[in-house]
Amino acid sequence: MIAIVVSRADSASVRIGEHLLDLGDWEAREDDSLPDAEGGGRFYRTGGFELRKFDDLHLEIEDAAEVFGHGGTDSDAEPLPSPDLLVFVSRHSGDTGPLLTAHFTGNFGPAEFGGVDNGLAEACPNAHARLLAGFEEYAPEGYDVGMECTHHGPSSVGVPSLFAELGSDEEQWQDPEGARAVARAVLDLRGAEPHRERQLGG
Template identity: 55%
Template sequence: MLGIVISHADVASTHIGEHLRSLRDWETSVDETRPGSEGGGTVYRTDGVELREFEALHLDIERVGAAFDSPDLLVFASKHAGETDELLTAHHTGNFGIAEYGGEDGRFARACPGAHTAVVSALQRHAPPDYEVGMECTHHGPTAVGVPSMFVEVGSAEPQWKDPDAAAAAARAILDLADEPADKPRENGTRRHLLGVGGGHYAPRFERVVRETDWAVGHIAADWSLDVLTEWADSDEERDAVLERALQASAADYALMEGDRPDLQAAIESLGYRVVSETFVQETTGVNLGLVEALEDTVCPVDDGLRFGELAPGYDGEWTVLELPTELISDVRGVDNEALRETIERQSIAYVTEQNGTVFTGPIICPAGTDLRAVVDPLVEILERRFDSVEWAADELIARETAFDPDLARTAGIPEGPKFGKLASGESVEIDGEEIGPERFQRERIRRYTL
C-alpha cells in the first residue's frame, strides 16, 4: 500500500494534496486514535493508496509510517527550495553528518530505489512544458520513518509552489506509484541498487543511470555531503559506520562513485561492498546478475573488457568459452571492424574486448553446444571481401589471395615508386618501351587458421 504524507505547513504540499483528492474517488473515514495534527482525523483511501494530513513540516515528523495502515511505501509531497528554476524532483532522506534539518546525525531513512526510479519517469511524463525533472542528493530528515520512503517535490520558489499545473503533475506522478514496489526485484542474492558517492547536489550522473539503465539509486552522498561527513566523523571507524548505514538503508550491495576517491573506495570495499563503474552499470543492464558474476569470475571483469552480446538478456542456461585464432580476428578486423563487432554481438552471450570495449579480441562466450564452425562462417563471409577464396579443410580454415609481390618486381629490375603502386593496383606498366602486365609479379598467398 502507498502512503502519502501531506503537510499543512508546506504550501506546495497542501496544493499537491488538493490535486490528489481531485484526481481519484476517495473513501473517507475518521481516525480518532491519533490527533488530527498527527495524521488522525479524516483519512482518505482509494485503490491501494492512503493519504493522511499533518500539521508539522515533513522533516520534523518522526515514525510517520506508524500512522498508516501497513504501508509498503511512503511519499512525502513537498516543496523544493533552491537556486533552480521550475523543477520537479525526488530524493531520499537522511544525514551524512550533523542533522541540521531534521532526523538524526549520520542516520538514514530506508530508501525506495525502485519506486524512486519510477517516480522520476512519471514526473517526466507529467511535467508542465517549462519544468525540468531531476534528482537530489540525500540532505535532510526525517530519518526514522519506519517504511521505505522519499520526497516528491515542486520547486523552486513560491510561484511554483502555488502553480496548479506543477501540483497536478506531482500528484499524478505520486498516484502512478500505487502499484510500484519500493525496491528492484532480488536476483542472485542482491538487487540492482546503488549507493551514489560524489558529484553535485542535483546528481546528473546518477540521474543518467536511472534514466538509461535498469539500475536504481538509493542514497546519494554529494561532494558537500562527504565534506560534512569528514568534518563530523571523529574517526575512520565512525565514517565507515555512516557509509555502512547508507548502504544498508539503500538495500545496496554496490556503490557508484563520481571522481577519484581511493580512500572512500577502499573503505566501502573493506565493508564488503563492491564499487562499480558507470561502464559496469551500463553494460550489465538487462543481463542477469548471476550470469554477470559467473562470467566475470571465469573470463574477466567488465572493467577489463567483458561485454555482453544479444543473447545475454534473459539467458540462464549453460555456456561455453570459444577461443578464436588471433590471426583470424586480426584479419577480419582489417577487412571490416564494425562488421566483425556486429557479427560477434549477434552470436554471443558475451565477448572480450580492448580499448574501452571498441576492439574485439576474444574469446567469445556462447550457449553450450554451439558449433564453432557456425560462429566462424559469418566471419568467412567478411574475409571473402579480401581473399580470392576461403575454404574449410578439416579443422583448418584456408584463405588464398593472389597479390603483388614486390620482391619479384625488384628481381625483374622494376624501380620502386609509382610503378610499384600501379602493379600493386593491378595495372600494367611500361619499362624500356615494353608494356608489362601485373600478373608477372603476383604470387599466391595462403593464410591458415587452425580452429
C-alpha cells in the same frame, strides 16, 4: 499500500494534496485515536493509497508509517493494511527554477534540517525510478526534472520512503499545473515495489 504525507505547514504540499484528492476516487474516513495535527481525524483511502495530513513540516515527522493503517476496517472487516512505501509530497527550495524532483531521506552528516546525525531512512530505488519517469511524462512546459542526494530528515520513517517535490519558489509552489503533475506521478506509483528484485548475471 502506499502512504502519502501532506504537511499543512507547506503550501506546495497542501496544493499537491488537493490535486491528489481531485484525481482519485477517495473514501473519507475518521481516525479518533490520534490528534488531527498528527495525522488523525479525517483521512482518505483509495485503491492502494492512504493520505493523511499533519501540522508539522515533513522533515520533523519521525516514524510516520506508524500512523497509517488505523481508523476502522475495510468492508470485509479485515484490518487496514500497513504501508509498504511512504511518499512525502513537498516543496523544493533553491535557485533551480521550475523543477520536479525526488530524493530519499535522512542525513549523511550533522542533522541540520530534521532527523538525527548520520541517520538514514530506508530508500526505495524502484519507486524512485518510477516517480522520476512520471515527472518526465507529466512535467509542465518550462519545468525541469531532477533527482537530489539525501540531505534532510526525517531519519526514521518505518518503511521505504522518498520525497516528491515541487520547486523551486513561491511561484511554482502555487502553480496548479506543477502540483497536478506531482500528484499524477505519485498516483502512478500504484503497485510499485520499493525495491527491484536482485538479479545475478553470468
